[in-house]
Amino acid sequence: MSRPEELPENPTNGTPSTSGSHWHARPNADKISCPALLSFYNNDLLNPDENGNVSTAQLDDVLESVGLNSKVRGVLVKGADKTDEIPDSFNLFALRDSRLDHSGSTSIRDPEITPEKLEHALLKFSENGRMYAEHFAAAANYAQLQDPGFKGTMVQTLEFTAILEVFGRVDESKKRYLTIDDVKGLWMDGKFPQDWQPRNSDEIGVDDVVSGVTEMAVKRLLQLLKL
Numbered sequence: 001m002s003r004p005e006e007l008p009e010n011p012t013n014g015t016p017s018t019s020g021s022h023w024h025a026r027p028n029a030d031k032i033s034c035p036a037l038l039s040f041y042n043n044d045l046l047n048p049d050e051n052g053n054v055s056t057a058q059l060d061d062v063l064e065s066v067g068l069n070s071k072v073r074g075v076l077v078k079g080a081d082k083t084d085e086i087p088d089s090f091n092l093f094a095l096r097d098s099r100l101d102h103s104g105s106t107s108i109r110d111p112e113i114t115p116e117k118l119e120h121a122l123l124k125f126s127e128n129g130r131m132y133a134e135h136f137a138a139a140a141n142y143a144q145l146q147d148p149g150f151k152g153t154m155v156q157t158l159e160f161t162a163i164l165e166v167f168g169r170v171d172e173s174k175k176r177y178l179t180i181d182d183v184k185g186l187w188m189d190g191k192f193p194q195d196w197q198p199r200n201s202d203e204i205g206v207d208d209v210v211s212g213v214t215e216m217a218v219k220r221l222l223q224l225l226k227l
């Protein structure tokens with residue numbers, strides 16, 4: 001795997017360290033609206049220049065290091081590249097008002113960091129300390145009521161699916177979930193879940209994302225019909 005010089009290496013196997021041992025609060029982290037990008041930044045995987053610009057090649061390497069296959073990475077990298085005028089680059093600290101900003105998000109980190117919303121917009125939907133797809137589905141439905149819009153809420157479903165695919169723990173029935181502490185850590189501090197290990201290279205493909213989004217969308221619909 002090609003990797004920019006600055007990615008921290010895990011001394012045991014030479015791959016980028018995703019163990020969380022590099023975590024530290026970094027300048028301008030509050031300007032990052034995406035919890036996943038925040039975690040890559042605070043774990044030194046994403047390293048912008050002095051103006052906040054990150055090359056799309058670096059983004060691609062980071063997304064590869066957490067198990068996304070080339071097709072999924074291609075979509076995300078293209079989306080990032082289109083957020084500013086500079087070719088093959090995006091500004092990590094200027095995504096809030098970019099074309100990727102959408103309706104129906106939790107608004108915990110956008111338009112500004114609001115820790116009180118963590119409980120109302122996410123954690124209150126958890127059960128027994130865990131958030132599975134159905135709990136994120138309920139959170140997405142709640143967010144859509146606050147800030148309606150079809151396209152935005154579909155993107156939200158995709159983002160919630162992606163966070164479970166990338167960071168989710170797997171239970172005895174092979175279902176993915178995040179604990180309350182995982183959610184707090186990701187959204188507030190950009191901390192990887194404790195003991196998190198990235199999935200194997202190229203493991204997360206378009207099919208996984210599409211089936212995850214479909215599953216979450218169906219759960220959302222069923223929950224709405226119950227109201």
Ligand code: HEM
Nearest residue numbers: 033034036076080095100101102105106110159160162163
């Ligand atoms: C591993 C890949 C990624 C995962 C798991 C992920 C996950 C998420 C999640 C769960 C949210 C919703 C936050 C909330 O509603 O509180 C979000 C928001 C966001 N993400 Fe990501 N993301 C990923 C990659 C990216 C990339 C590559 C970009 C662009 C460079 C990006 C840009 C954004 C933006 C701008 C928002 C805020 C949207 C808004 O509040 O309107 N994300 N992401």
